[in-house]
Amino acid sequence: MMGKKHNTGTLRLRPDYEALNLPSAQIHFNGFSKTVGRSDGAFRSVFRGRSMELEDLREYVAGDNLRDIDWKSSSRTGEILVRNYVADKKRRFMFVVDTGKNMLGAMPDGHSKTAAGIITAASAAYMCTRAGAEYQILGSMEAGRQERYSCGPGFLEASLRRLEGCYSMSVKLAGRKKALLSDEFNMQLRRITSTPMRSVSLFLITDLYGVLTLDDRLIRSICSVRDLYVLLMEDADWGSSHIYNAQTGVAVSEYLSYSSRMANEISDKKAALLTKAMRNLRACGASYDIVRSTQDITESIIKVLNRGVG
Structure with missing residues (x-):
């Protein structure tokens, strides 16, 4: 886990939300029957994930299903309006984002895993809302905190903002002598799953270390009763200047960072660990994908939500 030094000032990273409108229409929420049933008050209809009970109307946004346009209201108001259905809010997601020191490292495209994690959480939450879901976002350092499920820009x-605060805290802790990698991500997941979460799907955003720290029995238990989605931010390859150990905040000398022998050993080790992590997720029944570049985030979100496997 390595990367370039980060600015410890306030973070503010956001995706282009407007560009996510069209891709959001590709989400089908495959595996919906595992998390929503008649006991949850849901029911099937000819519309994907919708009931026939109208809740309200809103202005059309590029990417909306044309079948949802209310033509009578649109002609009366002069604006294109689409229908919202009550069942649109039956699907709930809990996004659990790894905000540990391991996420301070870099990705193969040079961006930090911190930036990728924030953009992924923002993009996935926005796209799920567009597909008719509510959510909450929790960082791994927010011990015991749970928010209401909701949606909307505010x-x-x-x-x-809370997620960025967690990452900022990790940046400050990274330079301390006793700054060791912790099991915060796994502990947060245990706290979350220890409380009833009816009809809630889990969406984990982490890296290779985060996946390897997950308890296999816990993951199997989660997958047996609800959908689990995992996006893994890939670590950068060894072999560049101005890198540091994300665990300790100590710079790596260029003598080592440019060592071809060291690079080959680390590459082989990373490949072996990645294979192990993916095998475990596949065996548990989780839907997952590997994000190698920030440009791949949108495609990876659609893939895992449609139950594709990386």
């Missing part, structure tokens, strides 16, 4: 921005 709610999303407040959630992302």
Whole structure:
């Protein structure tokens, strides 16, 4: 886990929300029957994830299903309006974002895993809302904290601000002598699953270390009763200047960082660990993908939500 030094000032990273409208229409929420049933008050209809009970109307946004346009209301008001259905809010997601020191490292495209994690959480939450779901976002350092399930620009921005605060704390802790990698991500997941979460799907955003720290029995237990989605931010390859150990905050000398022997050993080790992590997720029944570049985030979100496997 390595990367370039980060600015410890306030973070503010956001995706282009407007560009996510069209991709959001590709989400089908495959595996919906595992988390929503008649006991949850849901029911099937000819519309994907919708009941026939109209809740309200809203202005059309590029990417909306044309079948949802209310033509009578649109002609009366002069604006294109689409229908919202009550069942749109039956699907709930809990986004659990790894905000540990391991996420301070870099990705193969040079971006930090911190930036990728924030953009992924923002993009996934926005796209799930567009597909008719509510959510909450929790960082791994927010011990015992749970928010209401909601949606909307204000709610999303407040959630992302808290997430950025968790990452800022990790940056400050990274330079301390006793700054060791912790099991915060796994402990947070245990706290979350120890409380009833009816009809809630879990969406984990982490890296290779985070996946390897997950308890296999816990993951199997989660997958047996609800959908589990995992996006893994890949670590950068060895072999560049100005890198440091994300665990301790100590710079790596260029003598070592440019060592071809060291690079080969680390590459082989990373490949072996990645294979192990993916095998475990596949065996448990989780839907997952590996994000190698920030440009791949949108495609990876759609893939895992549609139950594709990386």
